[in-house]
Amino acid sequence: MSQYNTTILIIDDNEEHANATAEAIQKVGYKCIVATSGKAGLKIIETEEIDVVITDLIMHDFSGMEILKATKEKLPEAEIILITGYGTVETAVDAMQKGAATFLLKPININHLRAEINKLVEKQNLVRNNILLQKQLDEKYGLTGIIGNSASMQKVLTMVNQISGTNATVLITGESGTGKELIAKTIHNNSLRKHNPLVILNSAAIPENILESELFGHEKGSFTGALYQRKGKFEYAHRGTFFLDEIGDMPLSAQAKLLRVLEDGMITRIGSNESIEVDVRLIAATNQELGNLIKEGKFREDLYFRLNVIRIKLPPLRERLEDIPLLLDAFIREFSRLYSKEILQITPEARKILLRYQWPGNIRELKNCIESMVVITTKKYLDVEDLPDHIEKKSDEMPVSHGLMAGMTMEDAEIELIKCTLASVGGNREEAARMLGIGERTLYRKLDLYRLK
Numbered sequence: 004m005s006q007y008n009t010t011i012l013i014i015d016d017n018e019e020h021a022n023a024t025a026e027a028i029q030k031v032g033y034k035c036i037v038a039t040s041g042k043a044g045l046k047i048i049e050t051e052e053i054d055v056v057i058t059d060l061i062m063h064d065f066s067g068m069e070i071l072k073a074t075k076e077k078l079p080e081a082e083i084i085l086i087t088g089y090g091t092v093e094t095a096v097d098a099m100q101k102g103a104a105t106f107l108l109k110p111i112n113i114n115h116l117r118a119e120i121n122k123l124v125e126k127q128n129l130v131r132n133n134i135l136l137q138k139q140l141d142e143k144y145g146l147t148g149i150i151g152n153s154a155s156m157q158k159v160l161t162m163v164n165q166i167s168g169t170n171a172t173v174l175i176t177g178e179s180g181t182g183k184e185l186i187a188k189t190i191h192n193n194s195l196r197k198h199n200p201l202v203i204l205n206s207a208a209i210p211e212n213i214l215e216s217e218l219f220g221h222e223k224g225s226f227t228g229a230l231y232q233r234k235g236k237f238e239y240a241h242r243g244t245f246f247l248d249e250i251g252d253m254p255l256s257a258q259a260k261l262l263r264v265l266e267d268g269m270i271t272r273i274g275s276n277e278s279i280e281v282d283v284r285l286i287a288a289t290n291q292e293l294g295n296l297i298k299e300g301k302f303r304e305d306l307y308f309r310l311n312v313i314r315i316k317l318p319p320l321r322e323r324l325e326d327i328p329l330l331l332d333a334f335i336r337e338f339s340r341l342y343s344k345e346i347l348q349i350t351p352e353a354r355k356i357l358l359r360y361q362w363p364g365n366i367r368e369l370k371n372c373i374e375s376m377v378v379i380t381t382k383k384y385l386d387v388e389d390l391p392d393h394i395e396k397k398s399d400e401m402p403v404s405h406g407l408m409a410g411m412t413m414e415d416a417e418i419e420l421i422k423c424t425l426a427s428v429g430g431n432r433e434e435a436a437r438m439l440g441i442g443e444r445t446l447y448r449k450l451d452l453y454r455l456k
């Protein structure tokens with residue numbers, strides 16, 4: 004915002020003064036409104052968007068102090084400059100304590116006034132830009148629907164935030180249901196390509212013989228059954244993002260062609276001699292260990308290096324149990340709304356069981372579990388009896404760490420114990436400290452020391 008859309012209100016019951024001041028300020032590009040009485044000024048404050056109010060301190064109807072009070076109420080972002088005579092400097096100082104930005108002595112030095120206004124407008128713009136930036140950040144982090152307060156998820160979110168705006172190829176790995184597709188969508192939605200298509204293709208779901216045609220398209224008659232010319236997914240993703248899911252299931256021949264596209268940015272439809280340039284950002288995902296597939300000769304190492312520019316590893320849910328309470332609450336709210344049920348709570352017993360469960364299907368499994376509980380419950384809270392059958396219903400045993408072994412240092416063992424204890428109480432540090440027999444502050448210090456926060 005520049006001075007051209009800054010509006011300044013001048014309140015002075017000496018009409019001549021008011022107009023002269025307005026003229027001097029308008030000359031440097033500000034928009035001015037003049038009020039020649041306190042009452043007229045108050046009316047404008049009630050109804051208009053004003054950025055800076057310049058008011059005389061003593062007027063025949065209302066005082067500058069009353070103008071100040073009204074401005075603070077109606078236009079909390081506005082800055083106020085008081086104009087005062089020698090006799091009322093004390094009042095002006097009082098006004099500054101009540102929130103006026105500054106005061107100027109009569110007769111006004113116009114250059115001085117302009118300088119003050121410029122300073123205030125600049126400050127205002129800075130604050131507004133900051134609010135805007137913060138809002139954009141909130142949208143990035145908040146509106147995407149990625150839930151997770153654990154250190155590992157926060158790391159993922161920071162990374163997503165850092166790389167979304169780039170064109171770098173991303174490889175997302177993680178067990179089934181850990182949120183790979185959600186992350187891919189989030190990256191696209193936070194990128195400059197967000198108004199262009201996000202095309203998704205699951206290599207595992209497409210029969211091998213038509214996968215290449217799906218990816219690159221084909222010309223009419225290029226193979227039996229190719230009755231028409233067809234564009235491939237890469238072409239549809241032009242200027243957008245291509246999410247290649249389950250890349251580990253892609254046959255080697257398609258991998259070779261994919262590698263070529265990544266290297267020169269050109270595709271060739273099957274049966275065509277012509278190359279087409281495509282501008283596509285690739286995000287690939289897999290729940291398999293590509294390292295193992297490479298060893299088995301099922302995945303090209305050179306393609307792996309091409310894809311592995313930025314790697315996002317999504318941790319399994321059992322390694323970030325402290326996220327479960329957050330997810331629980333969010334899913335309960337989501338499905339209660341969806342099924343128009345007034346479910347507000349989950350009983351502590353049921354919650355404990357869910358915290359102890361290992362979640363092999365990760366967040367998807369948790370989400371499905373809550374959905375089914377919301378559907379079947381007849382009460383206003385979810386209880387143990389609403390849990391799916393395959394979840395063990397005893398809640399009294401504690402999680403056991405399998406991380407201890409000879410050769411470990413005491414420090415490693417301590418880290419393992421802290422992690423395991425925290426997991427057993429859903430990240431509740433007060434409870435964990437009690438179980439560990441140490442003070443909460445000691446636990447905090449250790450979490451800090453071992454960077455477990």
Ligand SMILES: Nc1ncnc2c1ncn2[C@@H]1O[C@H](COP(=O)(O)OP(=O)(O)OP(=O)(O)O)[C@@H](O)[C@H]1O
Pocket residue numbers: 148149150151177178179180181182183184185186290366367370
């Ligand atoms: N951090 C999260 N916060 C909220 N919801 C999540 C989160 N991660 C995943 N989900 C939800 O869990 C479900 C599964 O996520 P998604 O489909 O992204 O997993 P995936 O890793 O692609 O799984 P798969 O390997 O089985 O394809 C989706 O409904 C998704 O919205």
Ligand SMILES: [Mg+2]
Pocket residue numbers: 183184248
């Ligand atoms: Mg997926």
